[in-house]
Amino acid sequence: MGRTLAEKVWDDHVVRRAEGEPDLLFIDLHLLHEVTSPQAFDGLRLAGRKVRRTDLTIATEDHNTPTLDIDKPIADPVSRVQLETLRANCAEFGVRLHSLGDVEQGVVHVVGPQLGLTQPGTTVVCGDSHTSTHGAFGALAFGIGTSQVEHVLATQTLPMDRPRTMAITVEGELPEGVTAKDLILAVIAKIGTGGGQGYVLEYRGSAIRALSMEARMTVCNMSIEAGARAGMIAPDETTFAYLEGRDHAPEGADWDAAVAYWKTLATDEDAVFDAEVFIDAAQLSPFVTWGTNPGQGAPLGANVPDPASFEDAQERIAAENALTYMGLTAGTPLREVKVDAVFVGSCTNGRIEDLRAAAAVVEGRRIADGVRMLVVPGSVRVALQAIEEGLDKVFTAAGAEWRHAGCSMCLGMNPDQLAPGERCASTSNRNFEGRQGKGGRTHLVSPQVAAATAVLGHLASPADLSDAQQLVEA
Amino acid sequence: MEKFTSHTGRAVPLRRSNVDTDQIIPAHWLKKVTRNGFEGGLFEAWRKDDAFVLNRPERQGATVLIAGPEFGTGSSREHAVWALQNYGFRAVISSRFADIFRGNSLKNGLLTVILPQETVERLWALVEADPQAEVTVDLEAREVRAEGVNAPFELDENVRWRLLNGLDDISITLQQESDIAAYEASRPAFKPTTTPVG
Structure with missing residues (x-):
C-alpha cells in the first residue's frame, strides 16, 4: 500500500524503532526563541550536557521584543532579562542567534522559511505551537514543550508516537476576495478546535495547489488551532521556486539531488488517510x-x-x-x-x-x-x-x-x-x-x-x- | 521527573470546555526564566472573580482538577503544566486534552487522565455535592476511584512505565547514542545547516 506525505517524511527520520516504544525521530532543524528555551538550557547545564548539533539549531528574538525604539534598552526589566538570558545561552552553547537589530531577526516562523532553512522532507521543531507553519514546504513540523526543547538540544531526536493522518481536500477556485486565512478559519469552524487531535493534516486539492507559499504558510500555521500538531502540503514547483537561491537552500548538484528527493514525497495515489474532510472552495467567503x-x-x-x-x-x-x-x-x-x-x-x-x-x-x-x-x-x-x-x-x-x-x-x-x-x-x-x-x-x-x-x-x-x-x- | 504511582486528594470541578493555555497561564508570566513561581498566574484572569471555583474556601488544598473537554488547547507553553503543579495539582481529569499540553504534562509528572465525558459529569456532581469527597488517581491500577465511581483509564504503557519510575527521557535516549550517530552518518549532503558561530 502507498504512503502519505507525512508517513514518508516520518519513515525517513526514524533513528530507532522498537516494539512497545515510541519511534525515536531525528530532527533536521531546531528553532529557538527567548520564551520557551531558558529552562531547557538550565537543564543542560545541570546535567553537564552540550548542544549536540549547533549546526542544526538557530535562535531568534521575537515574542518579547518591542516594536518601537528598538535601539534603546528594553524598558521592561523582566523582558530584558529573558532576552539577555537567550543571548548568554546562545553564546555559551555556540548557537547562532539573530538578535533585535540583526537583519535576519523576526518571528521565528517567518525567519526559518525566508532563510531557506525550512525545506521539504525535513523535520522541524520549535518550542512554539505555530511551528506547524513550516509544513507548507512539505516538512513535518510541530510545536514542542520546553522539556522536549531540552531533549532535542541534547540528542537532536525526539521519542514520538506515530500520528494518524487526515486529508483536508479543498477543490475548486477560491472566489474573489477569499484568502488562505478565510479557508483555514472555515476548516477550523468545520472540524472544531479538537478535530485534528492526534492527526497530521495534509491540505490537498486544486485550491491548495493554486496557493502561493505565503498563503500555504497561513493555512498550515493554524493547523494547531484545529488541534493538529502539524499540517503539511506536498512540495511542488511553487515550493521549489520559492526556495531556489535562498541563503540555506542547496546549490548545484545538491540542489538537483534535493529536488529529485522532494519530488518523491507527495502522497501516493493508493495511500489511505485515517480521516478525510472535503471542502468546496467555491462555497467559501470572508470568514x-x-x-x-x-x-x-x-x-x-x-x-x-x-x-x-x-x-x-x-x-x-x-x-x-x-x-x-x-x-x-x-x-x-x-x-x-x-x-x-x-x-x-x-x-x-x-x-x-x-x-x-x-x-x-x-x-x-x-x-x-x-x-x-x-x-x-x-x-x-x-x-x-x-x-x-x-x-x-x-x-x-x-x-x-x-x-x-x-x-x-x-x-x-x-x-x-x-x-x-x-x-x-x-x-x-x-x-x-x-x-x-x-x-x-x-x-x-x-x-x-x-x-x-x-x-x-x-x-x-x-x-x-x-x-x-x-x-x-x- | 517526579514519580507518580497513586494520588488521593480533594478535587476542583472546572465546568468549562476549551480551557486554553492562555487562560491557564497568561503570556506575561512567560517572561520568567525558571520552572517555579507560576502558581500566582494560574487562571489569573478568572481568579479575579471571588466566585471562581478555585477561590472558594472549600477548594483550598485540592490537588485534582476535573475539567471540561479540550483542556490545554493553544500554545505549547510548558509553563501551563508548571503553573498547575506549582499551585499544587497532581492530576487533571478531562474527556479530551490538547496534544502538546498532554505531552508536556506527562513529561513533568502531572498525570492527565482521559475519562468519558459522562464519568467526568459524575465526578463533577460528586465533588460539587461534597467538596470533601476524595478522588484517587491510581496509575498502578490505571483507574480513578471516588465514591460510586470506579473508572478504568488508558495510558500508553511506555509512558506509564516512565511515570511510575520517574525516568528522565534524555537519559533513556542517550543510551541509544550509537543509533543516533549511525543515522547522522547516513543523512544526505543536501540537508540544510545553519551558519556556525564564530
Missing part, C-alpha cells in the same frame, strides 16, 4: 471569528449566533461565555460590530504578501476616526521589502502605525496590547480571552478584512468599500 476560540467563526455576512442554536451542551455553554466576554448580542450582523483596533502581522499573516494585500486596501484611504491600526512586519527582511515597495508610506498615509518586526500584539508579551474592553480585528491566530491584552476582545480575520475594517470602523471586507466615503480626494 471572521465571533467567539473566544478559533473554532467560533462564521462568514462575515452572517449574524452573531444564538447560543441556543448549538445542540451540544458544552458548545452552548462555551458560546454563552464567549458572547458575554466579547460583549456581543446574538443576532447582531457581524458587519455591524465596531472595532477600536486593527492588528496586521504575526506568523499567520505577517509576510510580504499579507502586507501588500492590506496596503492595497488602505491605499488612498484613511482609517476610521478612533481606530488604531498597527502594522507589524513578520521579520526585518519583510519590513525592508515593504519599505522598498513603499508600503510603509501607504500605511502611515492612511493613519496606521508602522512598527518594527516581532510577535507584537498577537500575544501582547511586549507593550503592544489592547486595553480592557477594546475590540480588535486581528490577522493573528488566537482569539482567546485576554490573548491580546487583559480584557481585550479579538476577531480573527484576513489582512484584506483587517484593512477594510480599519477604513470603515466595523468588520468589513474590501467589497464593502466601493461606496465608502473614506476615499481621500486626490
Whole structure:
C-alpha cells in the first residue's frame, strides 16, 4: 500500500524503532526563541550536557521584543532579562542567534522559511505551537514543550508516537476576495478546535495547489488551532521556486539531488488517510471569528449566533461565555460590530504578501476616526521589502502605525496590547480571552478584512468599500 | 521527573470546555526564566472573580482538577503544566486534552487522565455535592476511584512505565547514542545547516 506525505517524511527520520516504544525521530532543524528555551538550557547545564548539533539549531528574538525604539534598552526589566538570558545561552552553547537589530531577526516562523532553512522532507521543531507553519514546504513540523526543547538540544531526536493522518481536500477556485486565512478559519469552524487531535493534516486539492507559499504558510500555521500538531502540503514547483537561491537552500548538484528527493514525497495515489474532510472552495467567503476560540467563526455576512442554536451542551455553554466576554448580542450582523483596533502581522499573516494585500486596501484611504491600526512586519527582511515597495508610506498615509518586526500584539508579551474592553480585528491566530491584552476582545480575520475594517470602523471586507466615503480626494 | 504511582486528594470541578493555555497561564508570566513561581498566574484572569471555583474556601488544598473537554488547547507553553503543579495539582481529569499540553504534562509528572465525558459529569456532581469527597488517581491500577465511581483509564504503557519510575527521557535516549550517530552518518549532503558561530 502507498504512503502519505507525512508517513514518508516520518519513515525517513526514524533513528530507532522498537516494539512497545515510541519511534525515536531525528530532527533536521531546531528553532529557538527567548520564551520557551531558558529552562531547557538550565537543564543542560545541570546535567553537564552540550548542544549536540549547533549546526542544526538557530535562535531568534521575537515574542518579547518591542516594536518601537528598538535601539534603546528594553524598558521592561523582566523582558530584558529573558532576552539577555537567550543571548548568554546562545553564546555559551555556540548557537547562532539573530538578535533585535540583526537583519535576519523576526518571528521565528517567518525567519526559518525566508532563510531557506525550512525545506521539504525535513523535520522541524520549535518550542512554539505555530511551528506547524513550516509544513507548507512539505516538512513535518510541530510545536514542542520546553522539556522536549531540552531533549532535542541534547540528542537532536525526539521519542514520538506515530500520528494518524487526515486529508483536508479543498477543490475548486477560491472566489474573489477569499484568502488562505478565510479557508483555514472555515476548516477550523468545520472540524472544531479538537478535530485534528492526534492527526497530521495534509491540505490537498486544486485550491491548495493554486496557493502561493505565503498563503500555504497561513493555512498550515493554524493547523494547531484545529488541534493538529502539524499540517503539511506536498512540495511542488511553487515550493521549489520559492526556495531556489535562498541563503540555506542547496546549490548545484545538491540542489538537483534535493529536488529529485522532494519530488518523491507527495502522497501516493493508493495511500489511505485515517480521516478525510472535503471542502468546496467555491462555497467559501470572508470568514471572521465571533467567539473566544478559533473554532467560533462564521462568514462575515452572517449574524452573531444564538447560543441556543448549538445542540451540544458544552458548545452552548462555551458560546454563552464567549458572547458575554466579547460583549456581543446574538443576532447582531457581524458587519455591524465596531472595532477600536486593527492588528496586521504575526506568523499567520505577517509576510510580504499579507502586507501588500492590506496596503492595497488602505491605499488612498484613511482609517476610521478612533481606530488604531498597527502594522507589524513578520521579520526585518519583510519590513525592508515593504519599505522598498513603499508600503510603509501607504500605511502611515492612511493613519496606521508602522512598527518594527516581532510577535507584537498577537500575544501582547511586549507593550503592544489592547486595553480592557477594546475590540480588535486581528490577522493573528488566537482569539482567546485576554490573548491580546487583559480584557481585550479579538476577531480573527484576513489582512484584506483587517484593512477594510480599519477604513470603515466595523468588520468589513474590501467589497464593502466601493461606496465608502473614506476615499481621500486626490 | 517526579514519580507518580497513586494520588488521593480533594478535587476542583472546572465546568468549562476549551480551557486554553492562555487562560491557564497568561503570556506575561512567560517572561520568567525558571520552572517555579507560576502558581500566582494560574487562571489569573478568572481568579479575579471571588466566585471562581478555585477561590472558594472549600477548594483550598485540592490537588485534582476535573475539567471540561479540550483542556490545554493553544500554545505549547510548558509553563501551563508548571503553573498547575506549582499551585499544587497532581492530576487533571478531562474527556479530551490538547496534544502538546498532554505531552508536556506527562513529561513533568502531572498525570492527565482521559475519562468519558459522562464519568467526568459524575465526578463533577460528586465533588460539587461534597467538596470533601476524595478522588484517587491510581496509575498502578490505571483507574480513578471516588465514591460510586470506579473508572478504568488508558495510558500508553511506555509512558506509564516512565511515570511510575520517574525516568528522565534524555537519559533513556542517550543510551541509544550509537543509533543516533549511525543515522547522522547516513543523512544526505543536501540537508540544510545553519551558519556556525564564530
